Amino acid sequence: MSHVSARSRWKAVALVGAVSIGLAACGGSGGGGSSDGGSSGGSGGPALSIGASLPLTGDFSEPGSAAKQGYEVWQSIVNAKGGLLGRQVKLVIKDDASNQNTIVSDYNALIAQDKVDLVLGTFSSLLNLPASAVAEKNRMLYVEPAGGSPKMFNRGYKYLFFAQQATADKQGLTFAKWVTELPEAQRPKTAAYPTLDDPFAAPNVEGIRKVLEAAGISTVYQTTYAIDTKNFDSIVAAMKAKSPDVVVHGATFEDGVGLTRAMLKSGWTPGMFYETSAPSFADQYVKAVGEPNTEGVMYAVSYSPEADTPGNADFVAKYKEMFGSDVPPEDAADAFAAAEVMAAAVEAVGSIEDQSKLADWLRANKVDTILGPLSWDETGAPTGEFLIGQWQKGKAEVVLPAGAATAEPAVGWHPGS
Amino acid sequence: MSELVQTLALSLLVGGIYALVASGLTLIFGVMRVINIAHGAFLILGSFLTYTLWDALGLDPLLGVLVTTPVVFALGWAVYRLFVRPIRDAPMSSTVLLTFGLALVTEGVMGSVWGNDSTAIRPSYVNSSFHLGSVFLPEAQVYGGVVAAVVLVGFWVLLTRTWLGRAIRAAATNPASAELVGIKVTSVAALVFGLGLAAAGAGGSIIGVLYPFVPGSHYLWISRLLAIVVLGGLGSLEGAVLAALVFGVAETVTAVYVSPAWATAVPYVIVFAVLLVRPQGLLGTRLRDDAVAA
Numbered sequence: 001m002s003h004v005s006a007r008s009r010w011k012a013v014a015l016v017g018a019v020s021i022g023l024a025a026c027g028g029s030g031g032g033g034s035s036d037g038g039s040s041g042g043s044g045g046p047a048l049s050i051g052a053s054l055p056l057t058g059d060f061s062e063p064g065s066a067a068k069q070g071y072e073v074w075q076s077i078v079n080a081k082g083g084l085l086g087r088q089v090k091l092v093i094k095d096d097a098s099n100q101n102t103i104v105s106d107y108n109a110l111i112a113q114d115k116v117d118l119v120l121g122t123f124s125s126l127l128n129l130p131a132s133a134v135a136e137k138n139r140m141l142y143v144e145p146a147g148g149s150p151k152m153f154n155r156g157y158k159y160l161f162f163a164q165q166a167t168a169d170k171q172g173l174t175f176a177k178w179v180t181e182l183p184e185a186q187r188p189k190t191a192a193y194p195t196l197d198d199p200f201a202a203p204n205v206e207g208i209r210k211v212l213e214a215a216g217i218s219t220v221y222q223t224t225y226a227i228d229t230k231n232f233d234s235i236v237a238a239m240k241a242k243s244p245d246v247v248v249h250g251a252t253f254e255d256g257v258g259l260t261r262a263m264l265k266s267g268w269t270p271g272m273f274y275e276t277s278a279p280s281f282a283d284q285y286v287k288a289v290g291e292p293n294t295e296g297v298m299y300a301v302s303y304s305p306e307a308d309t310p311g312n313a314d315f316v317a318k319y320k321e322m323f324g325s326d327v328p329p330e331d332a333a334d335a336f337a338a339a340e341v342m343a344a345a346v347e348a349v350g351s352i353e354d355q356s357k358l359a360d361w362l363r364a365n366k367v368d369t370i371l372g373p374l375s376w377d378e379t380g381a382p383t384g385e386f387l388i389g390q391w392q393k394g395k396a397e398v399v400l401p402a403g404a405a406t407a408e409p410a411v412g413w414h415p416g417s
Numbered sequence: 418m419s420e421l422v423q424t425l426a427l428s429l430l431v432g433g434i435y436a437l438v439a440s441g442l443t444l445i446f447g448v449m450r451v452i453n454i455a456h457g458a459f460l461i462l463g464s465f466l467t468y469t470l471w472d473a474l475g476l477d478p479l480l481g482v483l484v485t486t487p488v489v490f491a492l493g494w495a496v497y498r499l500f501v502r503p504i505r506d507a508p509m510s511s512t513v514l515l516t517f518g519l520a521l522v523t524e525g526v527m528g529s530v531w532g533n534d535s536t537a538i539r540p541s542y543v544n545s546s547f548h549l550g551s552v553f554l555p556e557a558q559v560y561g562g563v564v565a566a567v568v569l570v571g572f573w574v575l576l577t578r579t580w581l582g583r584a585i586r587a588a589a590t591n592p593a594s595a596e597l598v599g600i601k602v603t604s605v606a607a608l609v610f611g612l613g614l615a616a617a618g619a620g621g622s623i624i625g626v627l628y629p630f631v632p633g634s635h636y637l638w639i640s641r642l643l644a645i646v647v648l649g650g651l652g653s654l655e656g657a658v659l660a661a662l663v664f665g666v667a668e669t670v671t672a673v674y675v676s677p678a679w680a681t682a683v684p685y686v687i688v689f690a691v692l693l694v695r696p697q698g699l700l701g702t703r704l705r706d707d708a709v710a711a
Binding site: 293 | 423424543546556558629636681682
């Protein structure tokens with residue numbers, strides 16, 4: 001009896017150990033599953049099928065679900081206008097559960113089994129890195145709505161295009177330049193740079209740090225944390241001890257909210273606060289940190305619902321009709337723009353047989369999207385200037401650059417006001 | 418010096434909450450030899466239930482413990498009767514698969530009921546702290562820690578000071594003899610499964626206030642919780658509490674004095690190191706001796 005108990009106990013320890021390490025290693029892995037969206041058939045031949053795998057569950061479920069909405073709005077608008085190349089468009093969307101392994105098998109399945117005619121990109125650099133490799137191998141055009149890490153574009157890919165205005169390392173530059181040009185009395189002297197270990201967030205912060213340091217704003221705190229970090233009190237305690245004038249935070253959503261709340265709890269907040277991603281999540285962000293605490297928070301953003309860009313009014317109206325909100329999330333708009341870019345190339349070339357022609361066309365031309373005009377260099381990296389947003393009186397305004405601004409930038413974060 | 422005090426205070430508050438959730442997991446293993454991979458999913462379910470109570474009815478999320486604990490207890494009891502009991506005699510790997518399946522189903526159900534958007538519970542005190550000199554103690558963490566301590570002590574009293582506790586321990590130590598003296602082992606097991614999950618439900622109310630969550634958040638929690646119960650010694654309640662505190666301190670101290678990049682890795686290094694020296698975990702022997710004595 002005792003022998004058996006001891007042995008089963010050992011087995012249990014080994015089993016739990018293995019499971020625990022496995023789960024810890026993959027962080028957020030999980031269920032797969034697929035869903036077909038949209039209509040099929042129509043005039044002008046069989047429906048054109050367009051495949052994508054999105055993180056509809058797991059860590060990136062929030063932006064993944066928004067991206068799905070963006071694709072669906074595009075599908076609905078394009079089908080109402082007669083489709084693409086005269087064929088109705090059918091989306092085939094799979095769920096990669098925010099997992100880098102699942103996404104590879106998803107895109108392989110989309111291309112080899114579902115035999116989709118075209119593919120669209122997924123959300124986040126983390127997932128687009130492996131997914132774009134599958135598309136490249138199959139010589140299929142790959143326009144991604146998110147995934148601005150510089151690492152995406154130093155691999156010599158020919159079929160990859162990023163449908164936003166700038167890569168991650170350049171997205172905060174407009175903000176950094178604005179800070180360095182502030183009058184002496186308002187310009188911060190010290191800065192802190194906490195960032196998530198993420199191929200998008202980290203280069204964004206790094207780009208800003210270089211500019212601020214060159215302008216004499218000294219770095220008093222800098223750290224990188226892992227994606228499964230839940231507890232931000234210790235990072236805030238360390239920052240509080242250094243009391244920097246500005247905090248530049250490289251975040252996705254949950255950690256952005258986590259760090260903001262930890263600062264509020266600690267009773268210490270910096271004079272100025274810039275954060276990637278999280279503040280662009282409109283209603284979700286306001287609900288998570290509380291409206292009074294958003295006042296003055298700055299962030300890089302690719303899209304404004306009020307922008308006077310071609311097709312934007314239609315997009316906003318259709319989004320409201322389908323999903324009930326006046327303010328489409330940025331990720332939905334980015335996905336819509338990615339589909340616009342792909343469609344522009346397909347319409348211009350007039351065929352999808354040889355997709356290298358689509359890629360060549362995009363490298364040589366400018367595409368008007370709801371984000372504004374987009375153009376690309378040889379690597380597929382965009383060559384534009386990013387927008388800087390700021391929360392003012394409970395509203396997300398675009399404050400930089402001056403040409404696209406909906407409001408003047410205001411200096412300072414004033415939580416609770 | 419104040420930085421050290423601050424760090425230790427924060428880490429003990431985090432550890433206390435880990436302890437509450439891990440206690441349920443270790444209890445279920447101790448009595449039933451079932452490794453419940455769905456534990457994290459029921460924790461997040463507790464968070465979502467608390468969110469609804471707070472959002473729709475305005476109930477304070479920490480008072481939500483009074484609702485989530487019995488609700489998740491009942492769910493756990495039902496889950497045991499319906500799913501776990503039929504495969505009690507199967508190899509342990511079957512129950513791991515079963516509970517992993519339960520975790521996925523629960524995640525899916527939460528996704529369709531509450532959506533995959535990040536959810537946050539923000540009672541009035543969520544952004545306030547108690548200040549003792551230069552040290553700050555976030556109010557929500559302090560209240561959460563107190564609730565966790567109360568529930569844990571309740572657990573301990575139940576297990577060591579009541580007839581029910583004796584029956585549970587008897588069923589854990591020697592099911593056959595327990596049946597002989599009139600204990601219905603199956604009923605006890607269902608009760609324990611319910612109790613274990615109830616601890617996760619209670620923990621969910623507290624964690625929902627401290628961190629934003631999505632249905633998929635349970636993966637992060639279950640990996641942490643499994644490491645804690647292994648470190649403490651599978652099946653040992655005291656071990657789980659001690660290991661949870663070690664985990665909390667290791668995470669926070671690493672974040673402050675080494676780098677937050679290592680904060681989530683170092684506790685696992687400690688688990689490896691301890692298991693090399695004490696394969697049964699920190700306090701794992703006692704229960705093993707009990708089994709041997711039987």
